[in-house]
Amino acid sequence: MPPAHPSLSPDAPIGALAALLRTSNRVLVITGAGISADSGLPTYRGVGGLYDGELTSDGIPIEEALSGEMLENRPEITWKYLIQIERTCRQALPNVAHHVLAALEQKLPYLLMFTQNIDGFHRAAGSRNLVEVHGTLHRLRCVRCSYRASVPSYEDLAIPPSCPRCFSALRPDVVLFGEALPMKAMTTLADAMDEGFDLVVSIGTSSAFPYIAEPLLWAITNGIPTVEINPGITPLSSLVDYPIKLGAAHALTAVWQALEPTLPLPG
Numbered sequence: 001m002p003p004a005h006p007s008l009s010p011d012a013p014i015g016a017l018a019a020l021l022r023t024s025n026r027v028l029v030i031t032g033a034g035i036s037a038d039s040g041l042p043t044y045r046g047v048g049g050l051y052d053g054e055l056t057s058d059g060i061p062i063e064e065a066l067s068g069e070m071l072e073n074r075p076e077i078t079w080k081y082l083i084q085i086e087r088t089c090r091q092a093l094p095n096v097a098h099h100v101l102a103a104l105e106q107k108l109p110y111l112l113m114f115t116q117n118i119d120g121f122h123r124a125a126g127s128r129n130l131v132e133v134h135g136t137l138h139r140l141r142c143v144r145c146s147y148r149a150s151v152p153s154y155e156d157l158a159i160p161p162s163c164p165r166c167f168s169a170l171r172p173d174v175v176l177f178g179e180a181l182p183m184k185a186m187t188t189l190a191d192a193m194d195e196g197f198d199l200v201v202s203i204g205t206s207s208a209f210p211y212i213a214e215p216l217l218w219a220i221t222n223g224i225p226t227v228e229i230n231p232g233i234t235p236l237s238s239l240v241d242y243p244i245k246l247g248a249a250h251a252l253t254a255v256w257q258a259l260e261p262t263l264p265l266p267g
Contacts, residue, residue, distance in 0.1 A: 013242040014251065017201070017227050018258035024198035027108055028215060029101060031115040031122070031248075034204020034230060038095040038249035039121060041088060056081060067177040072143075075160040075169050082172060086137050086154045094125040097203070097248035099267030100256045102126035112192050116205060116212065118174050125267065133185045133211070135174035144168040181211065193218065203229040204248045207236050216240065 021027070033041070056065050058077060064070060071078040102125040105111045113130045115122055120136045140149045142163040147170075151157070161170040175181060193215065200219040207213040207228075216236050219226045226240040229251045237243050244251050256265055 013227065013244045014254045015258060016242050017244070018255050020199050020225050020227070021104065021108065021255070021259060025109045026195070026197045026199075027104075027111045028192065028197045028200045029111060029113050030200070030202045030205060030212060030215060031101075031113065031117060032203070032205025032212070033117060035097050035248040036092070036095070036117060036119055036121055037204065038097065038247060039092040039119075041092055041119060063177045068179040071171060071176060075171075078176070079160040082137070083154050083157075083159065089119045089137060090153050090155075092119070094121040094267065095249050096265055096267055097252040098122055098125035098127070100252040100265070103256070103266035105129055112189075114189055114215070116209075131185050131188050133175070133181060133189075135172065135182070137172050137174060139173035140170045141173050142166060142168055143171055148173075186211070189215070197224060199225050199227070201227045201229070202236070202240070203252075205230070205234075206232070207234045
């Protein structure tokens with residue numbers, strides 16, 4: 001597929017992305033676990049990256065341990081691995097890629113961040129127009145009543161924690177395996193797509209899930225410029241206009257320097 005903007009050389013995708021950002025009014029950025037790799041987090045499906053290809057210490061796949069069914073029937077199992085993941089996230093910080101995207105949100109007329117990640121790094125870096133489709137580890141909710149709370153860490157939680165109001169179980173406000181995506185998050189994305197985008201950028205995601213791939217495919221079908229930042233190959237790498245085969249921090253550092261050569265890197 002030829003680039004949507006033939007005047008921009010496909011041999012210079014960093015320059016192409018910088019040029020597109022200069023002229024775009026509405027930008028959609030989709031991020032996955034790869035954007036947090038330079039913060040020291042492994043990239044297993046955006047949930048902390050601790051068990052890629054291996055069974056847990058309980059002899060079950062991580063998908064089973066972190067499932068809605070397991071949380072209901074054996075909450076101590078699910079919480080055991082949630083705590084391990086949260087501890088890994090707690091010891092890390094947002095990297096330059098998160099900070100560049102937050103700065104771009106301030107510079108551009110409209111930038112919507114749609115992330116699979118539950119580490120909270122986008123918000124910590126300053127992004128505000130943010131859809132955390134899988135939720136965040138640092139918000140807890142009761143499984144029975146309306147109790148909600150934000151916590152800086154899990155360090156002082158009883159395991160499994162209980163609701164201070166009704167004494168039912170607490171859970172993180174995240175989408176576990178086998179659970180439905182939150183309607184509000186998907187509606188926000190759908191409404192924004194109805195208004196249109198000038199540019200769609202995918203960063204650090206394998207695009208394995210349909211709801212992650214669909215915005216890119218929609219843009220490709222409608223002739224909207226698309227960029228993929230990922231050092232690996234994904235099912236969409238050959239379809240996007242500008243594949244950038246770099247890690248997120250490396251690529252977004254270069255993009256910022258192309259856009260703002262006289263300014264220091266954000267963060």
